[in-house]
Amino acid sequence: LAGKMLFTFLQLRAAPWPTVRQWRSNAIIGTFLLLCGNGAVVWAEQYVPSGLTALLIGVSPLFIVLTEWAWPGGLRPGAVTSAALALGFAGVTWLAAPWQDASHGGLNPGGVTAILIGCLSWGVGSIYSRHAKHGADPFLASSLQMLGGGAALALVAAGHGDFARLEFAAIAPRAWLAFAYLVAVGSLVGFSTFVWLMKHSTPARVSTYAYVNPVVAVFLGWLLLGEPINSRTLVASAIIVTAVAIITVQKTKSAPAKP
Numbered sequence: 001l002a003g004k005m006l007f008t009f010l011q012l013r014a015a016p017w018p019t020v021r022q023w024r025s026n027a028i029i030g031t032f033l034l035l036c037g038n039g040a041v042v043w044a045e046q047y048v049p050s051g052l053t054a055l056l057i058g059v060s061p062l063f064i065v066l067t068e069w070a071w072p073g074g075l076r077p078g079a080v081t082s083a084a085l086a087l088g089f090a091g092v093t094w095l096a097a098p099w100q101d102a103s104h105g106g107l108n109p110g111g112v113t114a115i116l117i118g119c120l121s122w123g124v125g126s127i128y129s130r131h132a133k134h135g136a137d138p139f140l141a142s143s144l145q146m147l148g149g150g151a152a153l154a155l156v157a158a159g160h161g162d163f164a165r166l167e168f169a170a171i172a173p174r175a176w177l178a179f180a181y182l183v184a185v186g187s188l189v190g191f192s193t194f195v196w197l198m199k200h201s202t203p204a205r206v207s208t209y210a211y212v213n214p215v216v217a218v219f220l221g222w223l224l225l226g227e228p229i230n231s232r233t234l235v236a237s238a239i240i241v242t243a244v245a246i247i248t249v250q251k252t253k254s255a256p257a258k259p
Contacts, residue, residue, distance in 0.1 A: 002187030003146025010140055018136060018144060025134035026141050027148030032125030034149025035156060040118030047111035051221025051229075055237055056115045058214035061244050062088045063123035071127055081250045088243030092116070094236045126206075129198050142195040146187060214241065 011017075018026075045053050062085055068074045077085065092112075129141075136144065157163060197206045218237060221227035 001150075002183045002191070003143045003148075003150055005183075006139065006188060006192065007143035007147065010137075010143060015137070015140055018140065019134075022134045022136040022140070023144060023148070025132040026136060026144035027151075029125050029129045029132065029141075030145035030147070030149030031152045032121045032128065033145060035152040036121030037118045037125060038149075039153055039156065040114045040121065044108075044111040044114040044118070047108035048115065049221055049227040050225065051218035051227050052107065052233065053111075053115060054217030054221075055214040055233070055240060056092060056112065057119060058240050058244060059088050059092055059116075060119045060122055061247055063119045064126055065247055067120075067123040067127045071131070078250065081247055084243045084246035084250070088240055088247070091236045091239030091243060094232060094239065126198060129195070138196040138199045139192060141199075142192040145195065146191065 041053060041057065048056070065077055065081060065085065069076055129145075134141070194206065214237060218227075218229065218233065222229050
């Protein structure tokens, strides 16, 4: 819906019609970001509390670093970055506590795996978006990515039987408000801003959002949803945010500034 609204607005502003290459490249990016990234996270939140989900998503910059390294011609991370990567994964392991089941404080293994797959997919989509030479304006690219990713999500949802189980009468007004918020703020503003930044800044600088999101989400999960916060959550939070901070600072130092 947000992709259609943004695309229509751009067409009313006389933006050029996208080429086949632009549709194809941005549909691929949108599939990585929205189907494999957001889709995996939404599925996982059936089993993992929202605050801890956001904290796990905080390791996304780690996957971006690894994706940059694996990309053809990518740079191998230095000793400090490698140590921070190890620290970050240690924090994720401590938070997930795979040695404990959910009844004793551990997290659902399937949910954690889905979140980490989503983080990897977001990293792949983000780096691919920097290398794909499709020539589309960032806002046009954002609309095409939302349309392509939304179409991919709809196809998977149809195959999963989601539409057959959908009951509009059962959707509460509060849920409709949340949906409207995600269309306006999460997609039109948030996602479009992310796409614009990926074209005008470095992945390291863009990923600094990972400092703030997990902390805010853990707090809101506790405040609004009554999700528990224990000592392991606090320690893991500190470890993960520290690792992301080290990696981001290292990447920002090594990356040339763009005008």
